[in-house]
Amino acid sequence: MKDAWSSDEIRKAEEPLIAAGVPLMARAAYALAQAVLREVAARPAGSRATRPAGRPAPRPSGVRLRGSLSSDGLPGTARVRPARSAETRGDVRGARALLLVGPGNNGGDTLYAGAHLARRGMSVTAVLVSARAHEEGLAAFEAAGGHVQRLADVRVPTVVQWARASDVVLDGLVGVGARGALRPPAGGLVRALVEAREAAGRRWPYTVAVDIPSGIGVDDGVVPGPVLTADRTVTFGALKPGLLLPPAAGFAGTVELVDIGFPDVSVTDHWAGAAQRVTLGRHAMTGTDTGPGRVRRMEPADVAALWPAPTARDHKYTRGVVGVIAGTSTYPGAAVLATSGAVRAGAGMVRYLGPEDVGTRVLLARPEVVVAGGRVQAWVLGPGVPAYDPEEGPDDDGQARRVFGALAAVTGVLSEDVTGGRMPAVIDAGALTMLEHRLPAWAVLTPHAGELAELLQGLGHEADRAAVEARPLHWARTAHQATGATVLLKGAVTVVAGPGGAYAQADAPPWTATAGAGDVLAGILGTLLAGRSADVVADETLAARLAAAAVLVHGRAAARASAGGPVAALEIARAVPAVIAELLG
Numbered sequence: 001m002k003d004a005w006s007s008d009e010i011r012k013a014e015e016p017l018i019a020a021g022v023p024l025m026a027r028a029a030y031a032l033a034q035a036v037l038r039e040v041a042a043r044p045a046g047s048r049a050t051r052p053a054g055r056p057a058p059r060p061s062g063v064r065l066r067g068s069l070s071s072d073g074l075p076g077t078a079r080v081r082p083a084r085s086a087e088t089r090g091d092v093r094g095a096r097a098l099l100l101v102g103p104g105n106n107g108g109d110t111l112y113a114g115a116h117l118a119r120r121g122m123s124v125t126a127v128l129v130s131a132r133a134h135e136e137g138l139a140a141f142e143a144a145g146g147h148v149q150r151l152a153d154v155r156v157p158t159v160v161q162w163a164r165a166s167d168v169v170l171d172g173l174v175g176v177g178a179r180g181a182l183r184p185p186a187g188g189l190v191r192a193l194v195e196a197r198e199a200a201g202r203r204w205p206y207t208v209a210v211d212i213p214s215g216i217g218v219d220d221g222v223v224p225g226p227v228l229t230a231d232r233t234v235t236f237g238a239l240k241p242g243l244l245l246p247p248a249a250g251f252a253g254t255v256e257l258v259d260i261g262f263p264d265v266s267v268t269d270h271w272a273g274a275a276q277r278v279t280l281g282r283h284a285m286t287g288t289d290t291g292p293g294r295v296r297r298m299e300p301a302d303v304a305a306l307w308p309a310p311t312a313r314d315h316k317y318t319r320g321v322v323g324v325i326a327g328t329s330t331y332p333g334a335a336v337l338a339t340s341g342a343v344r345a346g347a348g349m350v351r352y353l354g355p356e357d358v359g360t361r362v363l364l365a366r367p368e369v370v371v372a373g374g375r376v377q378a379w380v381l382g383p384g385v386p387a388y389d390p391e392e393g394p395d396d397d398g399q400a401r402r403v404f405g406a407l408a409a410v411t412g413v414l415s416e417d418v419t420g421g422r423m424p425a426v427i428d429a430g431a432l433t434m435l436e437h438r439l440p441a442w443a444v445l446t447p448h449a450g451e452l453a454e455l456l457q458g459l460g461h462e463a464d465r466a467a468v469e470a471r472p473l474h475w476a477r478t479a480h481q482a483t484g485a486t487v488l489l490k491g492a493v494t495v496v497a498g499p500g501g502a503y504a505q506a507d508a509p510p511w512t513a514t515a516g517a518g519d520v521l522a523g524i525l526g527t528l529l530a531g532r533s534a535d536v537v538a539d540e541t542l543a544a545r546l547a548a549a550a551v552l553v554h555g556r557a558a559a560r561a562s563a564g565g566p567v568a569a570l571e572i573a574r575a576v577p578a579v580i581a582e583l584l585g
């Protein structure tokens with residue numbers, strides 16, 4: 001599990017360590033410098049923006065150079081914690097780094113890191129955007145031979161030019177102390193750099209964000225103004241929610257977590273996308289003790305621990321029966337896709353309820369499906385069912401009536417009549433327009449941004465699709481609080497909000513954005529809810545975890561089916577068994 005801490009939690013974790021004299025900033029700066037050195041050393045010398053050996057570095061005009069190369073000014077670097085903290089080897093002499101330095105400790109990290117780079121022979125220029133800068137950091141930087149410029153003394157286009165001529169740019173404008181969009185002059189500088197980066201394409205220098213890409217919402221992942229996209233973010237102590245959440249996560253590049261000694265974080269490792277694992281300490285597998293602002297990301301091992309794998313004592317009914325009410329004669333495909341997702345995810349049995357002709361098509365695709373009513377342990381409601389308009393009434397082969405009946409069972413209103421007990425449900429597409437009662441957490445709403453906007457508008461909120469996409473976590477949480485249900489908001493990064501906290505899953509390739517992919521997800525989640533039906537009703541936090549698990553499996557199945565190319569929704573369902581086998585193996 002990747003576990004992102006809110007900025008308040010970060011501060012609380014730092015306080016006792018700072019009081020005890022633990023050199024947090026020195027550790028952070030050392031690890032940051034190592035990340036930069038690794039990257040620069042790995043580049044062929046010919047590709048660097050270096051001058052020919054032996055020639056002095058051309059310096060921006062007005063640069064002051066003070067101190068001697070031998071001075072240190074960094075206490076405690078020998079005790080740096082990251083496991084891979086051995087000095088990075090390789091010749092980096094003459095390579096150029098440009099530091100964008102803000103007024104706070106984020107700028108301090110950057111200046112100390114710049115001192116390391118300068119001592120290794122790099123030509124390092126720091127642009128101070130504010131009249132204030134971290135004093136000791138600045139002194140150490142200058143003592144190591146770094147060049148200092150104040151933004152007030154130069155023109156923004158000049159700084160952009162320096163950036164273009166650099167091998168590495170370090171974004172140390174703001175960290176967890178950031179509030180809102182970057183203000184001038186930092187905002188103007190970053191806007192100009194963003195434009196230059198877009199124009200430069202691949203010729204832009206390697207960009208490293210210090211702790212976070214400056215300008216993102218640390219705790220909520222919003223992007224309220226200009227942000228320089230990083231190739232790598234080196235983050236300290238713990239992940240921050242903005243590094244996992246959309247849309248900010250898209251600016252972070254590869255995220256590297258550095259252990260600077262927070263007591264809760266027992267082991268850290270470097271990770272890149274979904275390729276490598278991070279193990280965080282006692283919060284790793286607990287599931288329910290998320291702090292108020294925590295955001296987490298499931299990993300394969302977490303999903304394996306949740307998956308209702310059958311034992312020798314099981315039979316089809318103990319494994320969970322999924323009831324699917326999906327599709328109409330006009331939109332039969334969703335019924336095939338949702339039932340296929342459920343079957344492929346390993347349901348004990350899948351029942352289909354709907355018009356006869358659609359049932360026939362379902363059977364042609366999946367002869368395992370039972371096209372008849374009966375007991376179920378979880379519902380999948382709404383894929384391919386049109387939105388319900390109370391003024392016009394249903395026009396849908398009776399599917400709306402069936403959905404209303406099943407929803408009553410989910411909320412417990414008609415439980416004995418309809419199915420014999422409260423039960424979890426996936427509520428998707430058309431069923432999202434049929435909600436009349438407050439829902440339990442074991443009801444999982446699965447809207448995309450447009451559908452969530454409509455739901456929110458129905459609840460009296462002014463939110464259109466663009467607003468939801470700009471603040472996915474906020475609106476998913478709002479919908480959870482307003483309806484009581486667990487909310488799974490689909491997208492490139494899918495956000496889940498429920499009583500146990502929030503999850504942000506980024507498992508699927510962009511090819512997954514194809515019609516019907518969401519229907520398959522609904523089926524997979526239905527199987528998970530059915531397999532753990534009693535647990536989900538007993539533990540109000542479980543539905544969110546199962547929802548995140550379904551998203552991971554769906555995303556990995558999409559990646560497997562895609563293999564880098566286009567993917568059809570039914571192929572995602574087809575790839576699910578192999579993904580589950582791999583997770584459980």
Ligand SMILES: NC(=O)C1=CN([C@@H]2O[C@H](COP(=O)(O)OP(=O)(O)OC[C@H]3O[C@@H](n4cnc5c(N)ncnc54)[C@H](O)[C@@H]3O)[C@@H](O)[C@H]2O)[C@@H](O)CC1
Nearest residue numbers: 024025104105106174175176177178179180181182183211
């Ligand atoms: N406290 C510590 O001992 C440690 C702090 N660390 C670093 O320190 C950072 C936090 O430092 P600070 O609390 O000093 O805060 P930051 O350096 O993140 O930012 C605060 C400064 O930025 C300005 N600012 C805030 N929002 C702004 C905006 N939208 N536009 C322009 N300027 C804005 C504030 O006025 C303030 O001067 C972390 O992100 C991390 O990089 C690390 O060195 C680890 C140890």
Ligand SMILES: Nc1ncnc2c1ncn2[C@@H]1O[C@H](COP(=O)(O)OP(=O)(O)O)[C@@H](O)[C@H]1O
Nearest residue numbers: 490491492508509510512513515516517518519
């Ligand atoms: N850019 C993207 N990258 C990865 N996955 C995406 C992207 N956009 C959408 N998805 C995923 O594709 C699926 C689309 O579902 P949905 O919008 O409900 O389509 P449908 O209703 O046609 O099935 C969801 O699982 C969503 O998370």
Ligand SMILES: [K+]
Nearest residue numbers: 171174210214
């Ligand atoms: K930063």
